[in-house]
Amino acid sequence: MKKYLFCLLVGLSFALITSAQITKATLQASGLTCALCAKAVYSNLTSLPFVDNVDTDLNASAFVIIFKEGTDVDLDALSQKVQDAGFSIASLSVSAHVNPVKIEVDKHISIGQKVFHFLNASSQDVPMDINFRLVDQAFVSAKEFKKFMTMTRMQCIKTGRAESCCSSHGIKESTRIFHAII
Numbered sequence: 001m002k003k004y005l006f007c008l009l010v011g012l013s014f015a016l017i018t019s020a021q022i023t024k025a026t027l028q029a030s031g032l033t034c035a036l037c038a039k040a041v042y043s044n045l046t047s048l049p050f051v052d053n054v055d056t057d058l059n060a061s062a063f064v065i066i067f068k069e070g071t072d073v074d075l076d077a078l079s080q081k082v083q084d085a086g087f088s089i090a091s092l093s094v095s096a097h098v099n100p101v102k103i104e105v106d107k108h109i110s111i112g113q114k115v116f117h118f119l120n121a122s123s124q125d126v127p128m129d130i131n132f133r134l135v136d137q138a139f140v141s142a143k144e145f146k147k148f149m150t151m152t153r154m155q156c157i158k159t160g161r162a163e164s165c166c167s168s169h170g171i172k173e174s175t176r177i178f179h180a181i182i
Helices: 002-019 036-046 074-083 143-148 164-169
Strands: 021-030 051-056 062-067 088-097 101-103 107-113 114-120 124-126 129-134 177-181
Touching: 021 036, 021 074, 036 051, 036 062, 036 074, 074 088, 101 107, 107 164
Parallel strands: 114 177
Antiparallel strands: 021 062, 021 088, 051 062, 088 129, 101 124, 107 114, 129 177
8 A cells, every 4th residue: 555655646746747847938039130030030940849839920029939748848949049040039938837836036946857047036936837038148138148147146147057056956066057037
């Protein structure tokens, strides 16, 4: 009986961990000047295996990206695909379905297989869904990145990788850390 209960608990824990997933992103590209530029970015984004659908808003130079359910979303690949088209990301907002969690300033949260470091979050409980903006170097302008760097003393913001400062959060050094604001 104890083995059965243990297996059930392990299975439920695994189901809860894997249910946290990034579901959607709104990407604003900088430097788009025409429909052909937008088409190049659109084509690159839709070529990613974890992307289900991309809607384009030419007036805002924005792309709403829906991700395939149950897939690992590679946020760095989104940035690379925009760069491959000859542009950069001005803003990347992310929506995720998470297990209920408490977010605080400088807290590291795992969503799916990614680790996010929240820079400005007042202490709050997030029940199931969360929207936030990525503020790493690849997802904002250089000027904005300098501003966001002042929001924490943790060194991981400089490299985008876990540093010794993150080990107190139980994160292995060199793990990719995404920095976010709410």
